[in-house]
Amino acid sequence: MKICIFGAGYVGLVAAACFAESGNSVIAVDVDKSRIDGLKEGIIPIYEPGLKEMILRNQAEGRLSFTTEMTEAVQASLVCFIAVGTPPGEDGSADLKYVLGVARNIGQAMNGYKIIVDKSTVPVGTADKVREAVKAELASRNVAFEFDVVSNPEFLKEGAAIDDFMKPDRVVIGTDNVRTAEIMKELYDPYMRKQNRLIVMDIRSAEMTKYAANAMLATRISFMNQIANLCDCMGADVSAVREGIGSDSRIGYDFLFPGPGYGGSCFPKDVKALIKTAEECSYDFLLLKAVEDVNERQKEVLADKLITALGSPDEEQPLTGRTVACWGLSFKPRTDDMREAPAITIIERLLAAGATVRAHDPEALKEAKKHFGDRIEYSTNQYAILENADALTIITDWSEYRNPDFDRIKSALKSPLVIDGRNLYKPDRMAAAGFRYLPLGRCGVGICGEVK
Structure with a gap:
């Protein structure tokens, strides 16, 4: 399958390498030219066990490439992943300017049917905003290409991201379109060889699932830290x-x-x-x-x-x-x-x-x-x-x-x-x-x- 991934950061690089490892043709896109130039030379900007070797192998075999040319990447791909940052704003809310910026770029470059996948961690309702951003760009071009927006949150642990992607606990797909769900199932099928762990749900539930999972884990950590502090006070172990x-x-x-x-x-x-x-x-x-x-x-x-x-x-x-x-x-x-x-x-x-x-x-x-x-x-x-x-x-x-x-x-x-x-x-x-x-x-x- 032909894929482009916007964002050559932690999530984007891991996804690009792992999708390429399964035989897909993957283009990783980033606006940071120095980062892309470095990746082309085999310089990996983050440390993650096994990632460098996987990137170099798939580059050498022609399945993985890096570029700053967004239009060419979109037009060459069926599935376009958005994996850019969503930094917190001053009020704690997720800043969607990079996500929506990519959505607009995709709308400007589309040359036919595309599946646009939110891989970034985004608030509930973001898929609707992405859809509207793409529609607005298509309208400005006076074209009406069909597209679908999917929520596919990542569940990668830093330090074990390659294993998490290749042998996932679960893959969550949020879509309201049966055809799109089948294409996404095909994309993830190589990672389901031992057991099908793919869960299809509506888009808003998929968006909420990512936040709920991380909030639950954070709650367990804070709870246990308070228990430890109480043990210090009470003489327990x-x-x-x-x-x-x-x-x-x-x-x-x-x-x-x-x-x-x-x-x-x-x-x-x-x-x-x-x-x-x-x-x-x-x-x-x-x-x-x-x-x-x-x-x-x-x-x-x-x-x-x-x-x-x-x-x-x-x-x-x-x-x-x-x-x-x-x-x-x-x-x-x-x-x-x-x-x-x-x-x-x-x-x-x-x-x-x-x-x-x-x-x-x-x-x-x-x-x-x-x-x-x-x-x-x-x-x-x-x-x-x-x-x-x-x-x-x-x-x-x-x-x-x-x-x-x-x-x-x-x-x-x-x-x-x-x-x-x-x-x-x-x-x-x-x-x-x-x-x-x-x-x-x-x-x-x-x-x-x-x-x-």
Whole structure:
């Protein structure tokens, strides 16, 4: 099938590579000429395991190409995907200017029947706006080509996007046209070989499904973070609590790990957008407002633990003269994405408290420099930043941090203090090794200080 995909960002590149991998002819379109020129030379602008290899392979085999020429791409394709950004506006609503801009470009270039697919995360009702934008352009050209608009939200996890696309939990297709549904089923059939996981529904329900899924996952994260904080207060062990509640088949174990708060390009933006969508129909989404508030507060928890352990919260800059080593900067492992990353809030708080901050991350150092510049120190060696530091803080749960050389950590640190925002280590092992170990929600094991 002949496909064009507007937007050579995270979603667009993954979709383009994976569709090409299944034999389709794919043109990826972007207005950023430098990005397109780089892609033509094999320079991939994002880090995602397996993506570079897949792009290079399909380029070499002629199934995947990159261009800034929108008209040629539309006219050569049957299915046109819109995979551009929908950044939050000042009021939290999704900004649709890029989506509708692409819709107008498609309307200006159409030379026959097209299926226009919203792959971007968009509010309920966006398909109607896309349809009207295309109609307006066709009317201005005095032509009447037939087209359909489809909602096909993405459900990709950064760090596992290739597997998520090639072996999806589900593929949601929102359309009111039976013929269009059959074409979309044909497109996705290669990914349904073991089991049909394609769900066809009306367009507005498909648009809502994406927001509802991300809001549900964000809610689980915020809930578990509050349980962890309560465990710290009450002397319980959140790991045991997770095992106890996760064994209930109605709950399960996924997204029940406490941490420093969720981040990335999806959860924060989509929670805000769904709250705004509710406000537009005069509905007060109290639960999601609480989820958002809890998440923002959770980003302060690790900094609070450090200030309590190393300084005085009553001082204006309680960490003056202290050096803190941070492992992990990206919002999650296996990506270099730092959008809304908890590390940003945590490190800014430490800097404001007077600390010297050193940081390591396997992939995100380049992105971190965009945020912090020369205000913090960087290293590609996770142990180098520990020398004479007053504490080690773990922010992102990269696999490189899961089983480190504890003797080396202890000998390098000025004091054996570890603040673990991901609960990577066994508290009894850390205590036996002589560490002062402060995880999240595990003070009941007797190593976090006096149990309240």
